[in-house]
Structure formats: structure tokens, C-alpha cells
Amino acid sequence: MAEHFFDAADSELSHAHGWDLIFGDRFGRGLLNLDDEPHRAARRALMAVLNRKATAEYASVAGEILDRVVPALPVDEPVDLHAFTKKVTFEVAAAVFAGLSASEASELLGLFTTLQAPDLELGTPGGDRLIRDIARSRRRVRALLLTAVDRAHAVEDSRSYGVARLVARLRTLPGPPTDEEIAGHITILLLAGFETTAYLSARLLWLLARHPAEQSAVRRDLAASEPGDSQLLEAAFSETARLHPPLFWLPRRAETDLIFGDTLLPAGTEVFYSIADTQRDPASFADPDEFRPQRFTSTDTTRGRFAMTPFSAGRRLCAGIHVGTMETKLIAATVLHHFSLHAPPGPHIGDTSPNGTSITPSEPLLVRLQEVMR
Ligand code: HEM
Numbered sequence: 001m002a003e004h005f006f007d008a009a010d011s012e013l014s015h016a017h018g019w020d021l022i023f024g025d026r027f028g029r030g031l032l033n034l035d036d037e038p039h040r041a042a043r044r045a046l047m048a049v050l051n052r053k054a055t056a057e058y059a060s061v062a063g064e065i066l067d068r069v070v071p072a073l074p075v076d077e078p079v080d081l082h083a084f085t086k087k088v089t090f091e092v093a094a095a096v097f098a099g100l101s102a103s104e105a106s107e108l109l110g111l112f113t114t115l116q117a118p119d120l121e122l123g124t125p126g127g128d129r130l131i132r133d134i135a136r137s138r139r140r141v142r143a144l145l146l147t148a149v150d151r152a153h154a155v156e157d158s159r160s161y162g163v164a165r166l167v168a169r170l171r172t173l174p175g176p177p178t179d180e181e182i183a184g185h186i187t188i189l190l191l192a193g194f195e196t197t198a199y200l201s202a203r204l205l206w207l208l209a210r211h212p213a214e215q216s217a218v219r220r221d222l223a224a225s226e227p228g229d230s231q232l233l234e235a236a237f238s239e240t241a242r243l244h245p246p247l248f249w250l251p252r253r254a255e256t257d258l259i260f261g262d263t264l265l266p267a268g269t270e271v272f273y274s275i276a277d278t279q280r281d282p283a284s285f286a287d288p289d290e291f292r293p294q295r296f297t298s299t300d301t302t303r304g305r306f307a308m309t310p311f312s313a314g315r316r317l318c319a320g321i322h323v324g325t326m327e328t329k330l331i332a333a334t335v336l337h338h339f340s341l342h343a344p345p346g347p348h349i350g351d352t353s354p355n356g357t358s359i360t361p362s363e364p365l366l367v368r369l370q371e372v373m374r
Contacts, residue, residue, distance in 0.1 A: 001261050002306035005273050006314040010035035011255055013271060015316065018251035021270060029181070030188025031319055042185065045169040046319060049097075049162070055322040058162070059228075062092045062327050066334040073339065073369055081209075081365040082202040085331060089198040090190075092327060097189045098148040099163040108144055111137040112191070145183035189320070196246035197324045199359055201331040203244040204237060206349075206365040207291050208332070209341035214293055219336045219372070233329055235296040241310035243291060244351075246359060248276040250312060275309050284308075339369035 005013070019033040031042050048054070069088055073079055087109070094105035114130075114137040121127045148163060155164035163186070170182050177185075208215040214236060221232035254269040265271065280288040284307035285295065311318035318324065335341070343366070352362045 002273070002278070002304075002309075004260060005250075005252075005271075006306065006309075006312070006316075008252075008258075010039065012258055013252040014255050015039070015252065017253035017255070018271070021253070022251055028184030028187050030185040030192075032188050032192055041173050042170075043319065045173055046166070046185070046189075048169050049166045050319050050323060052322050054165075055326050058092070058096045058323060059326050059330060061095055061162075062330050063334075065091055065095070066330060070334045070338055073335075075339070075369050075371060077368065078364075078366040079369055081205050081367055082198065082361055083364070085198040085202045085205075086194070088331065089194045089201070089327060093190050093194045093197075096162045097166060097193070098145065098186050099151055100144070100148060104144060108141065108190075111141050111144075115141070141187070142180075142183065145186055146179055148186065149179045149182050192318075193320050193323060195359075196320075197327050197331075199246040200237075200241060200244065200324070201328045202361070202365055204240040204328060204332050205335055205341060206343065206361075206367065207240055207243070208236060208336070209343035209367045210345070211291055212342075214291070215336070215341065218293075218332075219340075222333050222336060227333075228326070228329065230329075230333070231297060232293065233332060235293040237325070237329055237332070238296040238308070239291055239293040242279045242285070242308060243289075245275045245279060245310040247310075247312075248351075248353075248359065249274045275312075278306065279308060279310070281307070335369075336372075338372060340372055341367045341369060343367045 010016075014035050016029075016033045016035045016039075023033065031039065031046055034042055065088060069084075073084070087106075090109045091102055091105045094100040094108055095102075098108075100108065114133050117130055117134070122131070149167055152164045152167035166186070166189075167182055170177055170185060175181075208218060214232075218230065218232045218236055221230045225231070249272040252271040252273070254265045254267055254271055256267050258265045258267075258269075279285070282288050284303050306313060311321045311324070349365060350362045351359050353359050
């Protein structure tokens, strides 16, 4: 069943129509919500700015931002992990993929938040105000991103990095795309990139705060390893992505009549694949609700191919897997280098999705930080 889902052609299970059910047309079109040849061509172009080599360049941008903001975190008072990681991951993504300054990034984040607001009833004062806010935000997002595209056009050297290389690559697409379409690609990169990474890094730090023994072990391993090489951080990352995949489910629409197992899905059926449920299947993971990073340090290879799919699988595997992994681990490593994290024991904090796309912990993930003594 999972194999059929991940191997299906776009003409069988459409990504674009699946994501349209969620996004509507508020954010334009990019890799995530394109199908068939336009998707293949855009993916070829974009992978040049999302591969391992490009990711290594972004690590230094992310490192500079983190070295500025992490040591400034307050000690001995509550820190909301998700609020912190949202701000920082958006600043990194906006710098790398749109060449925006910290203050432009902060404005754009506010505008995106308005655009992701849930639908409100027309004719109510709140609903009418929101419609006006959405229209205003769309105009301002468009202006900011078209300025970013303009600045990138002005960079002559197509081997240059980040947004300039991105725009140069997109210009090689058949067409070639208009500035508006390029802005759509940038928007999808920002959206697909920042919320996922923000959520995953907040959950990782939160789980380590709730598991002090694992936290100390990861900190010791980080100190003893080359940068980016800690096996224990890698294991804690995988275990967090298993328990808390930033995309709970993948939306698709059946384009033709399809048979899944013994179920007929008539053309037009909305299909949702649940990553979250699959990754807590006791048939694949013993005590599936427990945080046990050590399950990823063993050489157990008995799990099926689709038991773990936090970044999806197959030809539409997350295009930003290297960037998202690097950034999540770098955030965790930088915070753990400066601070030990403490969270009171308490009931599990679940998630909500106010708008069907972004996932937010249902309560703030609050920790207290103490400086690490060296
Ligand atoms: C750690 C964080 C991340 C996770 C867990 C994650 C997860 C995913 C998943 C599950 C998909 C498949 C969506 C679908 O098939 O419907 C996806 C697609 C995608 N992701 Fe990520 N993502 C992460 C970070 C990023 C980053 C940092 C970027 C960009 C810089 C990015 C860009 C994309 C794009 C463009 C797609 C669409 C790929 C395509 O359809 O060809 N992601 N991601």
C-alpha cells in the first residue's frame, strides 16, 4: 500500500491538487504544488541550490545567525522553544533563499502568519478585517519578493550563491518563468523550509530537556565529535522525527480510479497518507510512544522501507532534506553547547494545526536554560 502511494505517478495521485486543498492559491506555485513535467524541470533546477554542497554554504550563514541569537537567550526564566526556533529558522531561510535582511525577514514572517490565518466567516467584523489584512499582506509579500528577485537579477555571476544562484537556475527553465513565478518558487521554499525545521528543532530540544540523561550524553558526544558528526545527536534527531514528523500527513487527489489493496478510490478522491501513525506502528517500533534515541544507534535493519518517512520517500522526497537536517542539528548543537535545558515533568504536550498546514504545539514548549560550566 505505502509502496503504491510513494511510487504513484502525478497523473495517478496529484500533489498539486492535493496541496491546493490546503493552501488554496494564497502562496503561488512552487515545487511542492506542481506536477508532471513542470515539476520535473523545476526540481532539476532547484536541486542545484539544495544539494549537499550548497547546504554546506548555508551552514555558515545559519552558524553566524545562531552565534548571534543563541548566547542572547535569557537564563533562568521560561523560554518558549518553538517561538525561538520559528524566528531563527525564518531568518536563515529568508537570508539564504531571498537575500533578505533580519528586519525584512521579521516583516515577511508576520505577513506569512496573516496569510496562513484560518478562513473566517464573511459579514462578521473579524472576517471582513481579515480579508482586508490578507489582501494587504499579499501585496506586501509580492513587493518584498519581487524586490528580492530584482536584487538577484542584478548579480551577474550565476555561480554565486543562494538566491542569486536560485534565480539564475530558474531562468534556465523552459519558458522562462516570469519574476512572479520565480517569487512563487521562493515562497514555497520559505514555507516548506522554515516551519518544518522550526517545529522539528523545537521538539528535539524539548525532548532532550525532558530526558536529562540523553541530553548529557548528546552534549558529551558533541564535544568529542567533529562538527556535524555526532552519532548520538543524529540518533536523537531521527527519534524526534519519528515521534514528531513536521508533516503529519501528505495530501493527494486521485486523478483516475485507483485500487489500493482491496479499496477502490474513484477519481477525485482526496487521499491523505499518515506519516505520524505509520511511524508509531508497534510492528516496526517497540514501545512506539517512548523517546528512545538508542533504537537508531543499533544496526537493526528489520524495519520496512516505509516505516520511517519524515521526509517522504521516492521521487518526491523532500527537496530540502539536507538543509533541514543540517539546520535542525546545528540549532540543537549550538543551544546544547551554551546551555543545559530543564523542563518540568508534566503531561505530554500534543499538537494543533490552526490552518491545516503548519503544526504548532498545543501549549508553549517552555524550558529554563542554565549556562553550561566548562
Ligand atoms: C527538517 C525539516 C523538514 C521536513 C521533516 C520536511 C518534510 C518534507 C516532506 C514530508 C515532504 C513531502 C511533501 C509531499 O510529498 O506532499 C517535503 C517536500 C518538500 N520539502 Fe521538505 N521538509 C523539511 C525541510 C525542508 C527545507 C529546509 C526545505 C527547503 C529549503 C524543504 C523543501 C521542500 C520542497 C521544495 C518539497 C517539495 C518537493 C517535491 O515535491 O519535489 N523542506 N518535505
